Amino acid sequence: MPELPEVEVTRRSFAPSIAGARILSAHLGKPLRWPLGLAPQALVGRRVLAVRRRGKYLLVDLSEGLLLLHLGMSGSLRFAPAEGLPAAGPHDHFDLVTTQGVLRLHDPRRFGAVVYAPQGEEDPVARKLLGKLGMEPLEESFAPAAFYQGLQASRTPIKLLLLGGKLVVGVGNIYASEVLFTAGISPLAPANSIGPRRARRLYEAIRSVLAAAVEQGGTTLKDFSNAYGMPGHFQLQAQVYDREGLPCTRCAAPLRRVLQGQRSTFYCSYCQKL
DNA sequence: CTCACGCCCTGCGCGC
DNA sequence: TGCGCGCAGGGCGTGA
Structure with missing residues (x-):
């Protein structure tokens, strides 16, 4: 959850x-x-x-x-x-x-x-x-340059690098797919194949998607609620997560699901480039 | 270092 | 209706 x-x-x-x-x-x-x-x-x-x-x-x-x-x-x-x-x-x-x-x-x-x-x-x-946790994505200390350097240092597919939490923390399986869709980057792209411009877009996507989710009270994909039992606001509909076969909201092509590290990744193979 | 995998545990939705 | 199966938002430890 x-x-x-x-x-x-x-x-x-x-x-x-x-x-x-x-x-x-x-x-x-x-x-x-x-x-x-x-x-x-x-x-x-x-x-x-x-x-x-x-x-x-x-x-x-x-x-x-x-x-x-x-x-x-x-x-x-x-x-x-x-x-x-x-x-x-x-x-x-x-x-x-x-x-x-x-x-x-x-x-x-x-x-x-x-x-x-x-x-x-x-x-x-x-x-x-x-001890080994990465940068806090919503803190000022999360800097684009450091993020780009972190990407350059790894050949791991970007989805797995984001999930790993060693570069940046807090991006779980749902938001990893969402953030990469927002940035237009394929989850399969090796991290070090992402140039400065796309790295910057990914950086902005991480910040904006997570910040928006916090603002909305947490995404209510299933049954999330806060410590007083109040649910999230539902405004943040997932664009790709758990939407295999459904049309991409940008290009209408069917969204795909692949396994990465034994966990599902959802993406649009047309809107998200390698 | 990276990666694949197993594992922890329970519940749910699906197909039969 | 009931049953078995696969799958689930996380993350650690192991071994190649």
């Missing part, structure tokens, strides 16, 4: 509400991708200072240490008052009960994770997860 825009929309929806809260208790459900790394009771009494994002990770700064949250493929967060909150269901695997509400992770497939890093971002645990 969640790519960068969805994670960011989730973050914005509850970060102000939880900031300053004191942790009253914490509860684990079934095992997630990785163990939490400490007994949940040990979190009691700490304060939640802020919620930040790095790539698709949410970083919950505590008065001591840091929680790294990842939503995996099927995860979602809710933040609600303890009163009236339903009992944890079979797919609710983490509850952080605070003085200002309960943060609950719901994740049927359990590819998500909640990991405690005692030393914050400098912690070995955090470094292992965050």
